[in-house]
Amino acid sequence: EAGVAQSPRYKIIEKRQSVAFWCNPISGHATLYWYQQILGQGPKLLIQFQNNGVVDDSQLPKDRFSAERLKGVDSTLKIQPAKLEDSAVYLCASSSAGLKRSGNTIYFGEGSWLTVV
Amino acid sequence: GENVEQHPSTLSVQEGDSAVIKCTYSDSASNYFPWYKQELGKGPQLIIDIRSNVGEKKDQRIAVTLNKTAKHFSLHITETQPEDSAVYFCAASDYKLSFGAGTTVTVRA
Numbered sequence: 258e259a260g261v262a263q264s265p266r267y268k269i270i271e272k273r274q275s276v277a278f279w280c281n282p283i284s285g286h287a288t289l290y291w292y293q294q295i296l297g298q299g300p301k302l303l304i305q306f307q308n309n310g311v312v313d314d315s316q317l318p319k320d321r322f323s324a325e326r327l328k329g330v331d332s333t334l335k336i337q338p339a340k341l342e343d344s345a346v347y348l349c350a351s352s353s354a355g356l357k358r359s360g361n362t363i364y365f366g367e368g369s370w371l372t373v374v
Numbered sequence: 375g376e377n378v379e380q381h382p383s384t385l386s387v388q389e390g391d392s393a394v395i396k397c398t399y400s401d402s403a404s405n406y407f408p409w410y411k412q413e414l415g416k417g418p419q420l421i422i423d424i425r426s427n428v429g430e431k432k433d434q435r436i437a438v439t440l441n442k443t444a445k446h447f448s449l450h451i452t453e454t455q456p457e458d459s460a461v462y463f464c465a466a467s468d469y470k471l472s473f474g475a476g477t478t479v480t481v482r483a
Contacts, residue, residue, distance in 0.1 A: 299463050299473030348417055363471060365417035
């Protein structure tokens with residue numbers, strides 16, 4: 258079974274530039290997550306999709322971050338304009354869980370490493 | 375929201391010894407407690423999980439315990455091996471997963 262695919266793996270940009278990350282979840286997984294992991298910390302949820310609808314985006318900095326999941330499969334996370342503090346690993350994850358259901362395994366991709374200089 | 379605290383932040387053990395990582399959580403509604411292992415340059419990988427109707431679960435050299443009354447849970451790794459060296463994260467969830475800050479485990483040969 259193919260895992261969660263993410264690209265690009267590494268990106269270096271200057272502050273105020275924009276960047277986009279792409280994610281393809283495990284086939285058949287209805288729920289897709291984007292997490293931000295700052296060095297030395299645990300992952301923090303940015304946004305959760307159920308199919309192509311947003312379940313939770315309470316911690317997404319909406320003035321600069323946006324995400325979409327068209328057709329309920331692939332997803333893109335965009336940052337514009339980037340700030341120095343956005344330097345982090347952006348992890349995409351997926352699960353087969355239904356809306357607001359707990360206890361289903363969340364599978365993570367390898368992450369996209371962003372450095373803002 | 376849920377707040378998960380994890381201790382210690384770093385742990386160095388001799389190969390063959392045991393390692394214990396402890397976590398506490400704040401939301402009594404949390405009912406699912408997974409543990410993830412993250413190796414350098416990779417995403418977190420689930421190694422074991424426990425649900426609130428179970429007090430202990432074991433999988434080979436790894437075991438987890440849960441005390442819902444005290445709101446804490448622990449990971450135990452026995453007979454540690456060099457390949458156990460990684461960062462370990464605990465997490466707690468009612469429907470939204472909240473992670474601890476991580477424990478860097480180093481197994482000395």
